Amino acid sequence: MSPRTSTRVLGAAAGAVVVLALTGGALAIGGATPAPVGGSDAARTVQLPAGDVTEVCAPGPVPTTESTGPADPDADLGDETVRANSLMLTWPADDDAGPAARASFAAGAGAEEPTPLAAGSDGEASSLSAGLSTPGVLTIDPVGDTVGTGGGAVVARTDAGDLRGLAAATCVAPGAATWLVGGSTELGSTARLTLTNPGPVPVSVDATVHTELGVQDAPALTDVVVPPRSSVDLPVEASVQAASLALRIQSDGGQVAASLQDLRTQGLTSDGLDIVSPSAGPAPEQTIAGVEIADGAASAVRIVNPSDDVVTAAIDVATADGWSALSGAEDVVLDPGVALDVPLTGIEPGVHGFRIRASDPVTAAALTAHAGTSEEGTGDVATEIAWTPATLAAASAEYVIPGSDLGLDATLALTNPTDRDQIVALTDLDGALTLDPVTVPAGGTAAVALPDGVRAVRAVAEPADASGAGGESPSAESPSGESPSAVQDMWSTEAPSAESPSGESGTEDATTADDRESEAPASGVVGILLLGADAPTGRLVATLAAVPDARLAGQVSVRLDQ
Numbered sequence: 001m002s003p004r005t006s007t008r009v010l011g012a013a014a015g016a017v018v019v020l021a022l023t024g025g026a027l028a029i030g031g032a033t034p035a036p037v038g039g040s041d042a043a044r045t046v047q048l049p050a051g052d053v054t055e056v057c058a059p060g061p062v063p064t065t066e067s068t069g070p071a072d073p074d075a076d077l078g079d080e081t082v083r084a085n086s087l088m089l090t091w092p093a094d095d096d097a098g099p100a101a102r103a104s105f106a107a108g109a110g111a112e113e114p115t116p117l118a119a120g121s122d123g124e125a126s127s128l129s130a131g132l133s134t135p136g137v138l139t140i141d142p143v144g145d146t147v148g149t150g151g152g153a154v155v156a157r158t159d160a161g162d163l164r165g166l167a168a169a170t171c172v173a174p175g176a177a178t179w180l181v182g183g184s185t186e187l188g189s190t191a192r193l194t195l196t197n198p199g200p201v202p203v204s205v206d207a208t209v210h211t212e213l214g215v216q217d218a219p220a221l222t223d224v225v226v227p228p229r230s231s232v233d234l235p236v237e238a239s240v241q242a243a244s245l246a247l248r249i250q251s252d253g254g255q256v257a258a259s260l261q262d263l264r265t266q267g268l269t270s271d272g273l274d275i276v277s278p279s280a281g282p283a284p285e286q287t288i289a290g291v292e293i294a295d296g297a298a299s300a301v302r303i304v305n306p307s308d309d310v311v312t313a314a315i316d317v318a319t320a321d322g323w324s325a326l327s328g329a330e331d332v333v334l335d336p337g338v339a340l341d342v343p344l345t346g347i348e349p350g351v352h353g354f355r356i357r358a359s360d361p362v363t364a365a366a367l368t369a370h371a372g373t374s375e376e377g378t379g380d381v382a383t384e385i386a387w388t389p390a391t392l393a394a395a396s397a398e399y400v401i402p403g404s405d406l407g408l409d410a411t412l413a414l415t416n417p418t419d420r421d422q423i424v425a426l427t428d429l430d431g432a433l434t435l436d437p438v439t440v441p442a443g444g445t446a447a448v449a450l451p452d453g454v455r456a457v458r459a460v461a462e463p464a465d466a467s468g469a470g471g472e473s474p475s476a477e478s479p480s481g482e483s484p485s486a487v488q489d490m491w492s493t494e495a496p497s498a499e500s501p502s503g504e505s506g507t508e509d510a511t512t513a514d515d516r517e518s519e520a521p522a523s524g525v526v527g528i529l530l531l532g533a534d535a536p537t538g539r540l541v542a543t544l545a546a547v548p549d550a551r552l553a554g555q556v557s558v559r560l561d562q
Contacts, residue, residue: 050142053150053550056196056257057136057171058275059231060084060156061163063263082158086132087402088117088171089456090140090150091125091429100126101148103140107132114139125429125456126150129404135196135231135257138171140550151456151547155403158273159535162265164372165273165384166408166540168531170400172278173548174198174255181302181339181365182276182387183245183262185237189271191245192261193234197226203254207234210304211242214337221247226256236260246304246339246363262387272369272385277545279389282306282361286390288354289445290413290528290543295349297369297383300341303356304363305334311360315342318353318415322443326354334362341367351530353415353445356390364390372538386541393417393524396460397546398429401450401529410450411530412457416440421464422525429456439464440525447530461525 061082090100104114105128114137117126132154140148152171158164174196183191197203207221218239226232236245249258258278264271280286282304293299305311315329329342344354344366356364365387372382401410416422419442426435426448433451440446440461450457529544 050147053140055138055171058169058259059134084156085403086154088128088152089125093149101143107136137198147550149550153400153402157406164270166542167275168542169275169277170545174257178249178258179279179363180247180260181279186243189264191236196231196257199254204252208248210246210339212244216240244339270382276387279363282363286356286364287417287526288366288390289415289526291352291366294370297371299344299368301366304339308336313358316355318445351447388543393526395524398458399529400456409532412448414440414525415445422461424461427458462523
């Protein structure tokens with residue numbers, strides 16, 4: 001292992017990962033998401049008996065340098081105090097008034113015994129709140145024969161210094177393949193990749209690095225062994241120098257969770273800090289919700305072409321009247337393997353949603369920047385950044401809101417990728433507050449400011465014309481004349497069939513594409529939680545995706561090869 005690689009040992013909180021072999025077939029468990037295919041290759045989903053749910057929480061930010069890699073997380077930062085907080089919750093399934101699932105949380109190195117979550121009353125959430133400088137593992141017990149529901153998130157606030165910024169990440173299910181779209185390793189920037197193995201056996205990991213120049217060789221990021229119940233930190237800048245990064249993380253022998261710390265400086269001035277969380281796997285269509293555009297700062301959508309062929313793509317912005325083509329981004333050419341930044345120019349400040357349609361599968365994320373105020377005595381202006389991943393639409397999703405003691409505000413941003421208006425019911429999972437429903441128009445976005453004190457919220461979407469949900473969907477065309485796509489299959493790394501900007505099909509198997517489109521649900525929205533704080537040097541921002549869907553934890557998708 002490279003001398004610049006650091007390894008941490010996690011507390012024994014994660015359940016065992018069972019790896020099965022099928023002769024002539026393929027098996028995926030937990031975080032793996034096999035793509036459905038047609039004919040005799042179609043994937044079949046089997047429900048297993050309820051077991052533990054394991055989620056991994058990213059570490060809080062630590063200072064790094066381009067020459068030494070990750071620094072001591074306990075280093076003295078003077079007045080540049082990093083205030084980190086994690087919140088773990090479990091709640092009754094759906095609207096059940098019964099008890100929440102029991103769960104425990106183990107922080108990183110030195111945690112001999114996991115800490116149980118404090119149990120709430122019937123119908124209320126159980127919880128645990130603590131600081132977090134190293135990765136942690138949340139283990140949720142089943143409730144009888146039902147998978148336990150819950151999740152967690154981490155957030156860190158720093159008002160000054162190199163680590164100035166608000167960084168946040170939702171705890172994620174470990175998987176065999178993960179896409180991290182974001183980060184930079186150009187001069188003044190560092191990218192710390194954290195790989196966490198919650199299982200009982202070593203896992204071998206390879207990271208494929210996509211940049212603005214295509215796929216770059218990075219030997220130090222291949223054949224990385226992550227010991228059991230441990231994490232490994234890797235400084236990406238030691239291997240690759242690039243302005244635009246995207247990493248494909250693949251594991252062998254087990255499942256891992258991955259996150260990326262994006263830290264930027266300009267001389268002695270902070271140029272942004274965030275934690276890059278996983279994006280949806282490559283698909284012909286992607287949706288990014290909750291992109292908060294600020295006045296006077298550059299923002300962009302980063303699109304990754306994982307294939308060996310040239311791909312064309314178009315970006316649309318969600319408006320009150322449906323999807324509208326983003327000027328200058330109607331025909332974006334993506335060379336093989338590139339991670340390309342497309343500037344978001346000419347867009348009014350506010351919260352927006354974006355759609356990327358491509359001739360072949362791509363993945364994506366959005367980078368927003370917020371200019372701060374001048375630092376006293378220097379005239380230098382610090383910048384804050386936030387990465388927002390492309391995520392899948394869902395008819396039901398939960399969001400955890402950490403940092404109750406950090407002076408944060410929270411807004412739930414919802415983008416509707418379907419061709420029908422969606423009514424979204426919002427529920428305070430603590431049961432203390434009543435939240436009003438919100439209507440999200442087809443191809444539109446809505447932003448809901450959440451009251452103080454809300455720790456977790458559930459969003460359930462259904463078509464506004466739900467009485468006719470079983471019949472034909474009303475026709476709705478985007479400004480380009482194409483019908484907005486249906487919601488992506490939650491088990492698929494591919495979206496339903498989407499036409500490319502040139503009008504050609506984005507898949508070679510028309511029958512399979514038609515099958516997927518006809519089976520796609522008519523309800524669902526893409527949601528992102530926006531966190532914010534007003535610091536002396538300007539606005540701080542971060543984003544959080546929904547917690548993993550616990551209903552998928554007990555499913556196995558089996559595909560037999562021909």
